[in-house]
Amino acid sequence: MSDTPDQEAVARVWAAMYDLVLRQEDRRKEVAETLGMSFFRVKALRRLLAGPMTMRELTAELSTDKPYTTLMVDDLEQRGYVTRSVSPDDRRSKIVALTPAGTAVAEEGERILARPPRSLLALDPGDLAALDRIMARLRTPEASALRS
Helix, strand or coil, rough: CCCCCCHHHHHHHHHHHHHHHHHHCHHHHHHHHCCCCCCHHHHHHHHHHHCCHHHHHHHHHHHCCCHHHHHHHHHHCCCCCEEEEEEECCCCCEEEECCCCHHHHHHHHHHHHHHHHHHHHHHHHHHHHHHHHHHHHHHHHHHHHHHC
16 A cells, blocks of 8 residues: 555545535635624734734734735724724834724634534534544644654
């Protein structure tokens, strides 16, 4: 038996995983529709759950550009979800922080995204246990390489 993975099987498995996560139950769309704003804005709020960030940090965290981050934070501020203040360490820098309303919206986004798909909930216990073991190995590829 070859140690080389079957590329067609790899492609099939990846397509099935992609379909399960991004197409079967389009959680991004559900988040946007439920919360009444773009998924990207909700993503920014979710990132701020960890704590206040400078505009520069938020821009880097979201992998976007400064002008777009500014427009997005302007909108989130108008909605009452974030506040912007001058950094005590560097007066040229602005700090973005969640308001209580922003925290509630970010947490609702997290709840929607964390809800398992129906097809996963429908697996029999043996299949779920096998998938759990496989996913644990996929999360730590260096550990599974050492076991091989």
